[in-house]
Amino acid sequence: MSKALIIDDETQMRRLLRMVLETRGHEVCEAADGQLGLQEAAFHRPDVVLLDLGLPGLSGIEVLKRLREWSDVPVLILSVRDQEAVKVEALEAGADDYVTKPFGTAELLARLNVIQRRRFTRQSPQITAGALVLDLLHHEATLEDAPLKLTPTEFALIKVLAEHAGRIVTQNQIIRQVWAGQSSDASEGLRVHINHLRKKLGETGPKIVNEPGIGYRLEAE
Amino acid sequence: MSKALIIDDETQMRRLLRMVLETRGHEVCEAADGQLGLQEAAFHRPDVVLLDLGLPGLSGIEVLKRLREWSDVPVLILSVRDQEAVKVEALEAGADDYVTKPFGTAELLARLNVIQRRRFTRQSPQITAGALVLDLLHHEATLEDAPLKLTPTEFALIKVLAEHAGRIVTQNQIIRQVWAGQSSDASEGLRVHINHLRKKLGETGPKIVNEPGIGYRLEAE
């Protein structure tokens, strides 16, 4: 469940927002001024922040800037009226979007969807096979969220298998992709690397099953 | 007004993109292949580039690489589905983000916003990794609040590592960011600078760990 943080000094507005957000399935926490808001953000690590610009004490802009020093959490600005200058300032300071009070709940939800999805989809390319996740950009593998250390060859190998998870991959296909451009006869070494991989994947990971005479298949649940 | 450059061989796609971008207030120029795209980029100096990966002639990757030799303009990749490997290659070559065809205009605009704003506002003035603090504004580093003297190359290097603290950074990624635009083979010198950094970070600082055959990872507690 995702957490939302509301930073607004009006009790009524906080109540309204809380209602809307809880209906949407968010866990909600509130703060009545900027200082408290930053503390809450640091403590609760929300997945989205709704920030009123017209705060007593620390201004909304100031809160946003300080927040952005250490966090990339999506921030939706709530501004009172069409104050173009302030809105621009907020967007430049790293806000993700804004709504102008008064607003409809439909609009609010729509914008929340957009900014949250944006963050969500900005992940690096990944391949998933059961409990195993391959991060292709960072060359990292995790098994049940625990880092798994793979050598370059092993990574390339499991990548080919995971790309076609559930289907047979021919030995030739594997060799072509893992040992691309190399002339050595790798069909011998393939067995060894498969063996290493199976050991590292252990019981919890997806199973590499052999299809005699043809190739291998990665079996995820 | 910001200028956008579209590099795509499909007329229809160019037309769609132009419409979207002009609605957003961009000045738009187009190119139907990579060679033309590079010329347009050099001539018009766009503020954002939309680059199709599947180009005739010069591949999209190739275009990106050549572009990155002299320009830091934000590049959004347009790729068709199921080209994970190519996407990774593109991101490693310096692309800022990608969208997979077919895509919604909302998503496209969202990503454009992100990558364009990131150039200006994304960088926080400080990066911290354990006891190490990098002040990007003043180009100063402190270790346990004590000033740490770093050469420019060392600073750039630790910055790249610290920005992705805890994650692997490929040797290519490092070299591209630290020795941007230089042709010399820096893969030799990288080892030396890593060595220097490790000495300066000593026992108290974050550890730079090597992932053999892949790259390095900064380990903060």
Place this chain on the structure above:
DNA sequence: CTCTTGTTTCACAGCTTCTTAACGGCCTAA
């Protein structure tokens, strides 16, 4: 010019990873 500072190159030891080879088990077909 000389000195200083920073960068790159080189060589080599030590370590990790890859390849190769060997062997035994399982299955199938004769």
Place this chain on the structure above:
DNA sequence: TTAGGCCGTTAAGAAGCTGTGAAACAAGAG
């Protein structure tokens, strides 16, 4: 049963990569 193919496993040498020190090289300041 026996022979032959294919696979899993292990071990050891080969190949490649990394850490380190020193020296050459480049650039700027005094």
